[in-house]
Amino acid sequence: MCNFLRTLLAFSSFVVFFDLVLLQETTDYYTYTKANDPQIQNQATEHPGGTIVNDKFVFTKSRSPYWLRNDLIVERNAEVVIEPGVTIKVEPQVGITVRGVLTAQGNQDERIILTTAEDASARTIDFPDIRLVDGPTILAGRVQIRHNAQWRSVCTNSKNWTSFDMETACRQLGFQGGTFYGWFNRQMPLKSRLLYEQPMCSGTESSLFDCQWSTRQLGSGVCDYHPDLAIECLPRHDKPLPYWRGIRFERANHETHRE
Incomplete structure (x- = not known):
């Protein structure tokens, strides 16, 4: 009997401790402090991002503006409400994914603003x-x-260009990678084209114009019987851009209240 009571007491203590841990995690998740970033300090209420599951979170005007540090995911049975007049400053390359409900309550007098946390201007x-x-x-x-x-x-x-040539072209575009995509027929109406046989890039240049090309000509009679070069880049920016990724809806229910 004593052993049974000890076991029951130990199990009860574990349950109470486990509940406290869950409560503490939930409390920490919804506790926001002033940002430590010197550019945003004393200007925004920090939101750590993360995933909202089976819950509802409200971006209130009283705590606005917010500073969203990491991706925010709203799951199927969750909801995010944005009150009128709220401003949310989002870190570069960070975004919001909505699979549940997004309710934006902005109006003509109190607009909702979502913008980058970095001064892109x-x-x-x-x-x-x-x-x-x-x-x-x-x-x-x-x-x-x-x-x-x-x-x-x-x-x-x-x-065909070398892999270094195509990678340099993609880098100049702001992307990574660089592979041969195909040959394209001439465009109509016919226009003069640029003959660019061998850029001779080494793979470290930021622009094709920094490479040591052997031939670059323009005019009638150049490339008359040859197709145009097409390449493909990877969907990753070569350098971080100061913009946030926006809001992505994945089979979500979203509501917009307008007055």
């Missing part, structure tokens, strides 16, 4: 003089280079 973004067109996405397609303020397709006399 202080950055100057230079658009590259290269692009990929006529492909399924911005990551693959016909290579075009801006020459004398006009976009010209690139031909190579059917000579």
Whole structure:
């Protein structure tokens, strides 16, 4: 009998301790402190991100603005409510995934603002003089280079670029990787194209224009019987950008209240 009571007492103590641990974890999850980041300190209420399961969380105006440090995932049976006038500053490359319910209660007088936590206005973004067109996405397609303020397709006399050449082109676009995608027929109406046979990149350049190309010509009669080069890049930024990833809905129920 004594052994049974000791076992029951020990089990009861374990249950109580386990409940306290769960309660403490839940309390910590919804406790927000001022951010330690010097750029945001004393300006935003910190939200650590994470996953909300079978629960409801409200971004209140009284605690706004918020600083979302990591990805926030709203599961199927969970809900996130954003009150009118709330501002949420999101870390670069961080986003919100909604599988449950998102209720945004903004109105004309008190708008909801979701923006990057980093001051992107202080950055100057230079658009590259290269692009990929006529492909399924911005990551693959016909290579075009801006020459004398006009976009010209690139031909190579059917000579494929090296992996270093294609990786440099993708790096100039702001992406990683770089592989051969195919040969594209000439565009109509016919325009002069750019002959770019061998960029001769070493793999460390940030732009094709830094490579030691052997031939780059433009004009009639150049590449007349050869197709245009097409390459494909990987969907990863070569350098971190100061933007947040946005809101992704995955078969979610979302509501927007407008007044």
